[in-house]
Amino acid sequence: MSSCVFGPVPSRRLGRSLGIDLVPFKTCTYDCIYCQLGRTTRKTAEKKEWIPVEKVLRDIKEKLETMPDYITFSGSGEPTLYSKIGELILGIKEMTSVPVAVLTNGSMLSDIGVQESLMEADLVIPSLDAGDEDIFKYVNRPHESITFKSMIEGLKNFRSKYSGECWLEIFLLGGVTGITSEVEKIAAITRDIMPDWIQLNTVSRPPAEDFAYPVLQSKMMEFAKIFGENCEVISEGNDIFKETHYRVTLDNVLGMLERRPCTIKDISTGLGLHENEVVKYVQKLLTNGKLKCVKRKEHVYYEGIH
Numbered sequence: 318m319s320s321c322v323f324g325p326v327p328s329r330r331l332g333r334s335l336g337i338d339l340v341p342f343k344t345c346t347y348d349c350i351y352c353q354l355g356r357t358t359r360k361t362a363e364k365k366e367w368i369p370v371e372k373v374l375r376d377i378k379e380k381l382e383t384m385p386d387y388i389t390f391s392g393s394g395e396p397t398l399y400s401k402i403g404e405l406i407l408g409i410k411e412m413t414s415v416p417v418a419v420l421t422n423g424s425m426l427s428d429i430g431v432q433e434s435l436m437e438a439d440l441v442i443p444s445l446d447a448g449d450e451d452i453f454k455y456v457n458r459p460h461e462s463i464t465f466k467s468m469i470e471g472l473k474n475f476r477s478k479y480s481g482e483c484w485l486e487i488f489l490l491g492g493v494t495g496i497t498s499e500v501e502k503i504a505a506i507t508r509d510i511m512p513d514w515i516q517l518n519t520v521s522r523p524p525a526e527d528f529a530y531p532v533l534q535s536k537m538m539e540f541a542k543i544f545g546e547n548c549e550v551i552s553e554g555n556d557i558f559k560e561t562h563y564r565v566t567l568d569n570v571l572g573m574l575e576r577r578p579c580t581i582k583d584i585s586t587g588l589g590l591h592e593n594e595v596v597k598y599v600q601k602l603l604t605n606g607k608l609k610c611v612k613r614k615e616h617v618y619y620e621g622i623h
């Protein structure tokens with residue numbers, strides 16, 4: 318079984334983030350129209366130990382020498398569908414002081430067991446992309462067991478109990494939620510949830526559906542004001558990772574690109590390789606039929622073929 322750990326990858330939010338992939342590609346409770354991983358192939362709300370927890374801990378231990386800023390549960394789908402996520406967080410805490418972050422779509426937070434399993438995480442970043450049921454269904458295309466109401470109640474309930482940092486990611490889409498009246502609806506809900514921080518995001522990598530459009534940066538800045546002082550627009554392309562302390566292999570590059578499409582620059586900053594070196598790795602993977610190339614505006618992204 319290949320490693321479920323990838324990176325460190327450059328994260329716009331978390332610096333050099335060691336990614337942990339807890340579910341098979343692409344297992345999620347949602348099938349978001351903007352998803353950079355493409356369409357959901359296994360839409361489920363059933364929790365499972367998809368990979369033995371001992372193996373995940375072993376894989377993480379092997380990569381701790383890369384000195385990441387965060388250990389982050391993200392990757393090929395929704396990490397709270399991993400039934401032993403609580404045990405895993407406790408295992409990591411025994412092994413290292415590197416903080417643990419969980420990027421979740423928030424849909425499973427209505428499950429008390431999932432809430433409790435995340436209590437020891439240092440940072441939880443749930444998503445909220447809609448202000449009502451209709452838009453929720455259109456944007457997130459949730460599993461049939463998940464309603465907008467249950468998702469919002471779960472978020473509020475979790476926030477009221479959790480003592481770690483809780484940020485909220487709000488993904489806005491041009492012509493859908495990237496309009497003032499929809500942003501105001503979402504902002505009203507965030508005032509009840511009371512996250513420590515809000516991050517506004519929009520399409521910057523190839524989305525699952527062609528009809529998922531980005532919102533102009535100038536509009537994003539205007540919308541951020543509606544959420545108040547604790548809100549920022551996430552910007553692309555910070556040079557976070559300048560040098561590396563471990564040898565990069567072809568598998569490292571492929572592992573990164575199987576989880577998300579990246580530009581040459583993204584790979585370079587993520588793996589600490591000079592861009593000229595990255596080009597050689599990418600060329601080899603393209604020749605071997607392991608990658609495809611996707612153009613979006615002026616950027617070229619490389620994506621692992623599953």
Ligand code: SF4
Binds near residue numbers: 345349357
């Ligand atoms: S964006 Fe996240 S929540 Fe939405 S389908 Fe993709 S992996 Fe699932």
